[in-house]
Amino acid sequence: MTMTRTDKIVATLLAFCAAIAAVSAFAAKADAETYSNGFQMSKFKVELKGWQKTTFINSDNPADVCDPGNYSSGEEKVTFTSKPIVINATYMAGERNPNFFTGKTLGIPTKAVVTRSYHPWIPGPMPAECGDNGGGVENSTTHYDCGTKTVKGFEVKLEYSAEKRDKLLLVSDSTDDPFDECPGGVFGFPELISYGAHEAEIGADLSQKELFDPQFQKWISLANGVSRIKNAEYGEKTTVHWDVAFTRLKH
Numbered sequence: 001m002t003m004t005r006t007d008k009i010v011a012t013l014l015a016f017c018a019a020i021a022a023v024s025a026f027a028a029k030a031d032a033e034t035y036s037n038g039f040q041m042s043k044f045k046v047e048l049k050g051w052q053k054t055t056f057i058n059s060d061n062p063a064d065v066c067d068p069g070n071y072s073s074g075e076e077k078v079t080f081t082s083k084p085i086v087i088n089a090t091y092m093a094g095e096r097n098p099n100f101f102t103g104k105t106l107g108i109p110t111k112a113v114v115t116r117s118y119h120p121w122i123p124g125p126m127p128a129e130c131g132d133n134g135g136g137v138e139n140s141t142t143h144y145d146c147g148t149k150t151v152k153g154f155e156v157k158l159e160y161s162a163e164k165r166d167k168l169l170l171v172s173d174s175t176d177d178p179f180d181e182c183p184g185g186v187f188g189f190p191e192l193i194s195y196g197a198h199e200a201e202i203g204a205d206l207s208q209k210e211l212f213d214p215q216f217q218k219w220i221s222l223a224n225g226v227s228r229i230k231n232a233e234y235g236e237k238t239t240v241h242w243d244v245a246f247t248r249l250k251h
Helices: 005-031 137-141
Strands: 039-058 073-081 085-092 099-101 108-119 147-160 167-171 218-230 234-249
Touching: 039 108, 039 147, 085 108, 099 147, 167 218, 167 234
Parallel strands: none
Antiparallel strands: 039 073, 039 085, 039 234, 073 108, 085 099, 108 147, 147 167, 218 234
């Protein structure tokens, strides 16, 4: 059968459209690589900042006349921020959550500023029959190093929740307290709070599907929450906020 001129034009247009579709598919694959074994990878520029505020108070009543009790209290505020940093998100089929890599590590270095105050309750003189039990003496001579301290290179990590698929968490493995003689709360710095009231996780919503979808180029994820400890002898409240900005990069 002989093709007419109109048939040839239509065939040419169809071939052109198919070529454009193939190029688009290749570009999408380059932005969020997917391999035959189910491995996926995307690259992002990430900027992170946040803060958390904590107040605590002890209400430990004296057990007897020789027990000074404990009515100390304190406050802490932590702010942290990162410089723009490149991270890779990787995912293998069959796993529940992707992983985030910063170079060869999982950590994102930040600059943290920690301001902490502590208010000890110093009892009066203990009865003579109590002897030298340290009732208030140690507190009255301790030099507290409270105030504001800067911690450079405070590493935090982004990771997905093991409990909720699209919940992004921020955690720290650091155990270094910049204060030697300034008691903090139970969850004081360098702890980053991940659980709030009723054991609900404090995190940001970030769809894993969108993370590897090249059509999503930039977004900001926010996390807010309040954590509380309350019993007869101790009370603590921590308010948490952090946000992370993702900008997709080409490989």
